[in-house]
Amino acid sequence: MGNADLRSLASLREVEFAEIEGSVVAVDAHNWLYRYLTTTVKWTSDEVYTTADGTEVANLVGVVQGLPKFFEHDLTPVFVFDGAVTELKADEIAERREKREAAEERRAEAEAAGDAVEAARLEARTQRLTDTIQSTTRELFDLLDVPYVEAPAEGEAQCAHMAASERVDYAGSEDYDTLLFGAPRTLRQLTSKGNPELMDLAATLENLGLTREELIDAAMLCGTDFNEGVPGIGPKTALTEIREHGDLWAVLDARGAEIANAEAVRELFLNPPATDDYDVDRDIDPDVEAARRYVVEEWGVAADEVERGFERIEEAQVQTGLDRWT
Template identity: 65%
Template sequence: MGNSDLRSLAAIEDVAFEDLGGSVVAVDAHNWLYRYLTTTVRFTRDGAYTTADGTEVANLVGVVQGLPKFFEHDLTPVFVFDGSVTDLKEEEVEQRRAEREKREEKLEAAREEGDETAVARLDSQTQRLTDTILTTTREVLELLDVPVIDAPAEGEAQAAYMARQDDVDYVGTEDYDALLLGAPLTLRQLTSSGDPELMDFQATLERHDVTWEQLVDAAILMGTDFNEGISGIGPKTAITLVREHGDLWGALEARGEHVDHGDRIRNLFLDPAVTDDYEFDRDVNPDLDAAREYVTGEWEVAEDEVETAFGRIEDSVAQTGLDRWT
């Protein structure tokens, strides 16, 4: 998920949705989906997204409720899914798994005690992107004609690469690592109410008078998904160190510190595994009848949880079509 301390370094400003119309957004699919999944589980009755055989597909509620924001503002979302996980991230994945298992134990205890508030909170925190969730998400996106791209590794890295190639206008993610991956312009808070935030890569470099490499080096000193930070080094100190000493290794030498696999971590941000093998159509033509049947018929999601959102998609697509002919 990245180091949230990066926010204090990033050049961020509010932006109005009406100023983004006609743009293409490469969405970090796992990040976006997980946020809607956890929110749905926490605030929606479980019977609304559970099939007769007990399969939970809260993701379908989240996807359908989350997409209208794009269509209503004439934005084309391109969902970029993660591929393989780098071995340097395995430790973080294991840590998250252990934390989830602890929460699952607390969840069972809360259920036994009948604490419905705690159950809802803990249930949302123990969600994971299962094969069923990922498969059904892809299938409903396909029915809604939303482009899907498979990354060889990190979806966020692929999205950032597509933005640097000018194939998309923005990256959409809540993860501040988009900055380290060189995403020129990142839209945050796409899963929140209200307008998004715009995180500007070039403006960030200019604000701190650093290069892309030095920004990554500062992040490594602070700590990333791939390494623990150096004790006592926060954002301001990290930037000062890389400016004074040139790069990560100069800063580490000055402090008498060491970061395991520093060069590999650096390359994961500066030269990540990406692909040029992708294409997509900016114009979408969703099959709403098929999508409704898939969500509410085949997967038994309660109609009252998704019908308003389907109606919003239908209205916005129709309006976009009219606008293009006027």
């Protein structure tokens, strides 16, 4: 289901940080990191984050600029990295690759035409989480004592599982799929200015008069990352059809339609691969000086681009109380 489709069904409200301070949030690392990565690339000279051999580590700038928001509001992030990509998502991954390649071609044309602004905009669209970005992000998290979890498959599914098992207080993602994966409460807009947005599963189901299974069925009728929807069905029609016919299979029968791998997709949302082999430690003790050396000296990132982020992390240690951090 497209983001706009599921947003129109979800129960959402803005929350003050004071309402959620002291909480632990399982953050979809791919989702969070990609947003900071693309923003850094779009608005920062590539000389800032490119090593002498041409390796790009814009992620290090993004991490240092993004983490303070958690610490300043007394939130403990537990970042969840994607594991193996499910075969059901192969078409989605291929489509993203095609879009990235098309953006790369347009970027080259913009550069040749001397359009630096358009080239920078398109450069942001070509970003992907390379092996170097993956490894250096984890190494920086280790230095800053930020916990992270390796998911067996989809990161947002693992976040939802952690929130549903109540080992963390919230899932954290811009992806509405956490709702379908069963996250009771998801914090959105953690990479944006201002307060976050709370997406509530129980309130969503109550407002719509649906079970979680019926919500998944409605989403599948519209289309998700794992399946094509039924032509002509949007969120309102999907709700009407589910209420009238009862479930996905009855709707498909009534319309003479089909969804490839429908049973597998539905099962994926209901029982996604997830692990309980992790610890949630709220006692964070970041070694800011070691992290600063790692980013600036080892990877050559311009010091003035990350210094304020490191200062904010140090200030947060004092603001939230040393007993909270050590």
